[in-house]
Amino acid sequence: MSASHSNPARGLATRLTHAGRKPEDFHGFVNPPVVHASTVLFPDSKTMLTGAQPFHYARRGNPTTNALEDAVTEIEGAAGARLAPSGLAAISLALLSCLSSGDHVLITDSAYGPTRNLAETTLRRLGIDVDYYDPTIGAGIAALFKPNTKAVMTEAPGSLTFEMQDIPAIAEVAHAAGALVLMDNTWATACFFRAIEHGVDLSIQAGTKYLVGHSDAMLGTVAASPRALDGLVETYGALGLHVGPDDVFLGLRGLRTMDVRLRHHMASGLEIARWLQTRPEVARVRHPALPEDPGHAIWKRDFTGACGLFAFDFIDSVSLEQSHAFLDALKLFGLGYSWGGFESLAIPVRLKGARTATPLPEGGPSIRLHIGLEDVADIRGDLEAGFAALKG
Ligand SMILES: *Cc1c(COP(=O)(O)O)cnc(C)c1O
Numbered sequence: 001m002s003a004s005h006s007n008p009a010r011g012l013a014t015r016l017t018h019a020g021r022k023p024e025d026f027h028g029f030v031n032p033p034v035v036h037a038s039t040v041l042f043p044d045s046k047t048m049l050t051g052a053q054p055f056h057y058a059r060r061g062n063p064t065t066n067a068l069e070d071a072v073t074e075i076e077g078a079a080g081a082r083l084a085p086s087g088l089a090a091i092s093l094a095l096l097s098c099l100s101s102g103d104h105v106l107i108t109d110s111a112y113g114p115t116r117n118l119a120e121t122t123l124r125r126l127g128i129d130v131d132y133y134d135p136t137i138g139a140g141i142a143a144l145f146k147p148n149t150k151a152v153m154t155e156a157p158g159s160l161t162f163e164m165q166d167i168p169a170i171a172e173v174a175h176a177a178g179a180l181v182l183m184d185n186t187w188a189t190a191c192f193f194r195a196i197e198h199g200v201d202l203s204i205q206a207g208t209k210y211l212v213g214h215s216d217a218m219l220g221t222v223a224a225s226p227r228a229l230d231g232l233v234e235t236y237g238a239l240g241l242h243v244g245p246d247d248v249f250l251g252l253r254g255l256r257t258m259d260v261r262l263r264h265h266m267a268s269g270l271e272i273a274r275w276l277q278t279r280p281e282v283a284r285v286r287h288p289a290l291p292e293d294p295g296h297a298i299w300k301r302d303f304t305g306a307c308g309l310f311a312f313d314f315i316d317s318v319s320l321e322q323s324h325a326f327l328d329a330l331k332l333f334g335l336g337y338s339w340g341g342f343e344s345l346a347i348p349v350r351l352k353g354a355r356t357a358t359p360l361p362e363g364g365p366s367i368r369l370h371i372g373l374e375d376v377a378d379i380r381g382d383l384e385a386g387f388a389a390l391k392g
Helices: 012-018 045-050 063-076 087-096 113-125 138-144 167-176 226-239 245-277 296-302 320-329 376-391
Strands: 080-084 104-108 129-133 149-155 180-184 202-206 220-224 282-286 309-314 345-349 366-370
Touching: 012 063, 012 245, 063 080, 063 220, 063 245, 080 087, 080 226, 087 113, 087 180, 087 202, 087 220, 087 226, 104 113, 113 129, 129 138, 138 167, 149 167, 167 180, 220 226, 245 282, 245 309, 245 376, 320 345, 320 366, 320 376
Parallel strands: 104 129, 104 149, 149 180, 180 202
Antiparallel strands: 080 220, 202 220, 282 309, 309 366, 345 366
16 A cells, blocks of 8 residues: 555544555556456566566455455554455454464354354364353453463454453463464454454454445455464465455445444444333343443443444343244344344344353343444334334
């Protein structure tokens, strides 16, 4: 990236606006071109054999992918970054970049379900020992370390149960033991949690969510601290991962407005969360930005914002069938397994089989909401129709 645009002293919104752009390289056009390519030609055999030009073969980088990698590196305050074709591919890339046969990895019990599936299938098949830990364990994680523990996977808050994690405390223990810290930071993004500055070595984003932001592409990003970068680069190259330029373009486009969108999701989400707290049908709202939330102190200490994703638990007397009637009465909220786009979404939280180290949270059925960019009054009205359907 050009020196004129790369300036970590500038504010985040400024960096989101300028990171990864090099108009001077592209005839002044504000955005980088969407380069559809495989082959790159060399002017002569000497250039070819010495590799003395910026691009050699599109899988190893092209102007479009480099623009987003440069931008993610700058936004995350990382030593470097790589793209992946989905958020889950970013998680597998990050784990494979630092784990070998015979190693041990600690994974938070609140991890995204497919992360657990990856560990239980592929990682175990490769001879990697996996243990799950209580997400709220903090520095107590030291007791779970083995001589071969090479990585700790974190995610805060957990995307179904919303427990916060003390990332700096975990990082201190891990680094003293020579292990790397990985974090699925999709919820807060680098806008609201500076993962690398808080001790994370591999900061992972399901770019599908807030980076792309419009529910129209799948993307993942991994940003590395200096000690994790070589492994990331080597494994990325070895695996042959590549993201098509149209999807990278959608990531670059989403990046420019990410901070603005997130602030709107946060404000609307908090308004709905506070309103839900007043509803007699609701036992508890799981949202770390609420002062009543058990994770609030950590959120307040480490995070600078919240996204639009949280969950609530019905009171015990609400049955599973009634909670399904609630969902079926929603008109604005779509029923869909995603979040981070412009639209509101709801899912029933099903935790069966999701925990092995810690007990499942008790209580009435839970619903996870993604609060989109619709008018808050309309969102509330839709949820009111859901509550009315409980009585039917
Ligand atoms: C969606 C999601 C992912 C995976 O992203 P995909 O692009 O769907 O593969 C990873 N982590 C969290 C927390 C997610 O919500």
